[in-house]
Amino acid sequence: MVRSRYGQIADTLAAELGELEPGTKVASEHSIATRFGVSRAAARAAVQELEGRLLVRRVRGAGTFVNRRIDYVISQRKAPSWHRTVREAGARPRSVVREVSPCELPAEQASLLERSEFARAHRLVRQYYVDGLLTSVSKEWIPADVVADIDLAVHAEESVDTILRQMGRVCPVRAWCRVSYSIPDAETVRALETEPHRPVWLVESMSRDTASGRPVMCSTTWSLPESSRIVVELETSPENLEEREETHES
């Protein structure tokens, strides 16, 4: 099969992009069209191809920029640290509290947190930026019986983990987690500033207190696929192998 012209151009550009720092501005559609002697439509197709490969990001009116994906590993063996993960990848992490308010637990979160529905809790909405680019939004629920008041603390100290440790006197660790690739609801689309109906990462998580085993926090986090590569590791130790259900098909 013959490679299409825009495909060849995309391959050429992709090779050149490999040398560049994330955030670098890429040649405009017009200049690509001129350089390769094609129409702007073909040049555009090539850049869209690169966007599909997650190699670039495009901003209307501003230009096209070299993209980078942060590997975020979710594992049972390691406690999560988004800020550290981003920094270790050589990027600049920032998170912003968008909303913090008392609420009553919705059914799903109540069940996960092993509380009764409508139990009093704190709802926390945050946005996460990598190198100034919005990459994720999260909603977190913390039952009021873990920490009574959270508003002031949340603005002084960005890490919820630290707040729970200091104010709640608990030691939270991730006890359950579900990762999928789904279509976000309208509210999330607004918060993530993404196109409606476009699939993004969804990580649902619940943490327990190490000592008591009691759930102390749960969250749902939506992340743009172009900005992070979520990796989930699942491990069953040999001693626990028998605990599982059995079927006879691969």
Add this chain to the structure above:
Amino acid sequence: MVRSRYGQIADTLAAELGELEPGTKVASEHSIATRFGVSRAAARAAVQELEGRLLVRRVRGAGTFVNRRIDYVISQRKAPSWHRTVREAGARPRSVVREVSPCELPAEQASLLERSEFARAHRLVRQYYVDGLLTSVSKEWIPADVVADIDLAVHAEESVDTILRQMGRVCPVRAWCRVSYSIPDAETVRALETEPHRPVWLVESMSRDTASGRPVMCSTTWSLPESSRIVVELETSPENLEEREETHES
């Protein structure tokens, strides 16, 4: 912000698509252009939008068809069964052995299987179809010390699990697994019949024998995002909470 014409058309079509059975043929670009009084380019943009939402599949020369995604849940509590999962979703599963050959274990697989590099093993390549559409390809490695000869059995019995149980006299269960969303290598691109450089699901997995705890099989499976929605569930039982590393950031 005003919604673009092709976006409106996409929304209209998406609503209509919801009523249709998977596999149904969708109106052609030309007829959409005529119906909505727009150019073919705009109609095409609308259909491409639907493709991006994973609602349709397009085949050159044939047409555009309603798509369905199969939810495939990977969990510690449940043994995997691809055929059953697909059937339960109301679709028709089929897997085909493409290649079965003796080989020496590559470094990565040798390490995972706790064998020495270049140890003799069987390499098995399979393709998976849902409703006749190619959705996944897998490579599986089985050390020769688990089953000596596998060629004939593999063609008579599709389930590797069953072969291992009967010929290898082991009871395999998934002990480790890693899921990510990655760019496939050229060989995989050919086997998956997908575009180069397009990200797809990658599930790496290793199974141990229940009784001995010894690794008996490992595999890498690549799956098209438009055909499956991979969900990974990770759970740490309260008793094991202390086993993990600690950090102090969320």
Add this chain to the structure above:
DNA sequence: GAGCATTTGTCCGTATGTATT
């Protein structure tokens, strides 16, 4: 197998809209 209509894929040139700088 050959021929034909259909359908998507690619590409051209041009024009206008809209967001950013």
Add this chain to the structure above:
DNA sequence: CAATACATACGGACAAATGCT
């Protein structure tokens, strides 16, 4: 306000794959 850059849209053309006759 002007220049730049991406977004949307038009109309036309041919290529390539598919499915049917």
